[in-house]
Amino acid sequence: MRTWHIQETKNGAPRTIPLMANAIAILGDLPRSIDGRVLPLTVTAFKSAWVRLVRRADINGLRFHDLRHEAISRFFEMGLSVPEVALISGHRDLAR
Numbered sequence: 001m002r003t004w005h006i007q008e009t010k011n012g013a014p015r016t017i018p019l020m021a022n023a024i025a026i027l028g029d030l031p032r033s034i035d036g037r038v039l040p041l042t043v044t045a046f047k048s049a050w051v052r053l054v055r056r057a058d059i060n061g062l063r064f065h066d067l068r069h070e071a072i073s074r075f076f077e078m079g080l081s082v083p084e085v086a087l088i089s090g091h092r093d094l095a096r
Helices: 021-029 043-056 064-077 082-089
Strands: 003-006 015-018
Touching: 015 082, 064 082
Parallel strands: none
Antiparallel strands: 003 015
C-alpha cells in the first residue's frame, strides 16, 4: 500500500496516511514545485482560496473541516474499521 507522509500537522505530530489507488493517481498527475512539494501553499493562501471557492459556489456556512467529517462518514460507509479510519483521519482519541 502506498502512503503519504505529512511532516507538519495541526497537532504537531507527523503521520503517515495510507492512500487509495485513485488518490495516488490524482496526486501523480499534479505538478510539483521545484522543492518537490505537491501542494506548495501557505496557510493564508489556502484559506483565501477556500473562501473564494465557497463564495463562488454560493454555499453558506461550509467550513473546510466539514469535508473531513464527510470523508470520515464515507469511510465508515465503505466498511472501514474504526482503527483504519483513525489512521487516515489522524484521530488519536477514539472517543471523539
